[in-house]
Amino acid sequence: MIRIPEKKYSHVQNLHIEQLKQPVHDAIQFYLNCCNIISGDLNTSQLDKNIKNNFKKMTMKSFLANISTEKYDELDIQEVFRNQNFKAEFLNYYSHIKDLLTEMLDPKSMIYFEHILGKKPESLIFVHDYLFSNYSMLKTDEEKQVFEPNITNKGAVFKLIESIYDYNNFRDGRLVSGWGAYNLCEELEINVCPYCNRIYTFTVVNLKREITRPELDHYFPRSKFPIFAISFYNLIPSCKVCNSSIKKDEYLKIDEYLHPYINCLSPFYHFDFISLDVEATKGENKNNKIFINKNGFVDTKSDNFLNKFLIEDIYDRHKNIVPIFAKKHTRYPDSALNELSKLLDIPKEELLLILYTPPEEEDIINTSLGKLQRDLYLKFRSFYDV
Known part of the structure; x- marks a missing residue:
């Protein structure tokens, strides 16, 4: 494995955080507002309080669909709050979820969202350990702990976190205008897979048409660590063979395996x-x-x-x-x-x-x-x- 030199990515890391911090902040704030409405601290007319982006009604519905019992096509925002049509997992633990979201907005917290977007790989696992230790009360409908070591159960909280750190929309360039997977790969200019040092991974965009780019390997798989889905150091430009055929969805422990942003193969090898x-x-x-x-x-x-x-x-x-x-x-x-x-x-x-x-x-x-x-x-x- 070849280490990605810092000169290639230091400016890109800052750009990545700068581009994504507003949509991530607003998604956290939206769910925090939901918790505050349930607790009676806000009313439904204040659902967009402290949110900079002008959320469309369909965006709010897509967020609410993750925690509501109503199907997206049948979801009425006012009715959801009036009748408390929320998934049991969310209703049972909304006060703890509120604490979690509040911490994500606190710059002094270990799990502050900008830290999550930019923390180095060896620090990200401490974030997950912190969540496991401090939010052990969060349970799924099957009474399984949400932040189990190395695996997150796919309940309402998982979907909530997944929609905050929204990789799918980031990948497709829809999370924020002008910044997505293609933009990230263009800026990084990683032209050969750092895992195998064999297969070219050029990013090619011609007349605004996106043609090809590296795959982005989630070193900490997003199926197990959705909170790191768009963290800069968790997006490794790589080839299809290494990412999709070999590594797949496996969790490689940071203290047992090399990481392209912090390690290279032993200099003696x-x-x-x-x-x-x-x-x-x-x-x-x-x-x-x-x-x-x-x-x-x-x-x-x-x-x-x-x-x-x-x-x-x-x-x-x-x-x-x-x-x-x-x-x-x-x-x-x-x-x-x-x-x-x-x-x-x-x-x-x-x-x-x-x-x-x-x-x-x-x-x-x-x-x-x-x-x-x-x-x-x-x-x-x-x-x-x-």
């Missing part, structure tokens, strides 16, 4: 290969075995990541790259490079870079198979006297 016959050493066939050389070191997070994303299995299919390097070494051995260096008055180190054209360290993240290519270059470089 490198791609390496073994030639399985003499012809392969000369680049005359692809009979090589590609593997991760750990150089005698053990890094548990790196090992878990490699196993989870099947890196060695997948990369062994790229053995066609090894003969390209081997042929160059066969045709340009150390003695030939020495002569060229004297003839052209160019340092041998520079000639090696011209011959093997490895990506620079900082360019690996934007180069398909960049780490493999650079590691192979370093291996073949060791065969020369430089």
Whole structure:
């Protein structure tokens, strides 16, 4: 895995929070107003109190549908409050839900909504632990705790949180004008999947037409952590293979696995290969075995990541790259490079870079198979006297 450099995302993180904070604030405030109306602190005419966005009636209905017993098509806002047509889970715990929402609007709280949108990955899990510890009284209709460790039960509170941190509308660019999944991916410019460093993930928009972009992996799956559904550090631009085919909806614990915004593969781990016959050493066939050389070191997070994303299995299919390097070494051995260096008055180190054209360290993240290519270059470089 390749770590996403901070220079690529620091400004984007701030932009993401700035763009999303108003719609998230207003959704929290809407549900808080609902609680206050039920408790008698507000009347229904004040449903939009402290809400900056001018909510349309259909928006209010879609919010209310998450906590009401009425179907969306049959929902009448005044009647819902007059007859208390709310799901039992919401009615039973609305005072605790009110406390939860109030905390989300408190800048001093651990679960302040702007913190949730921008907290780093290692901090997000503490947010969930805080919810589990401090809101253990919240139960679903099946009497299961809402914030169970690593899984959130899909009751009224789940849907309420899901609609506050609304990934579906963010993804489609409907949560706020001018900021959605395509905008985020355009700003980040992550052109190769950071998980596998193989598949290109360009964002392409032509004449306002959205053509392609990376998938956004939820490191903490939104099916289990809906509160992190649009958190910046929980949206990892990635390829379809890594996101949809390999990782899927699995929760990878942050203290056991690498995370692209905070970790890279152990610096002691490198791609390496073994030639399985003499012809392969000369680049005359692809009979090589590609593997991760750990150089005698053990890094548990790196090992878990490699196993989870099947890196060695997948990369062994790229053995066609090894003969390209081997042929160059066969045709340009150390003695030939020495002569060229004297003839052209160019340092041998520079000639090696011209011959093997490895990506620079900082360019690996934007180069398909960049780490493999650079590691192979370093291996073949060791065969020369430089």
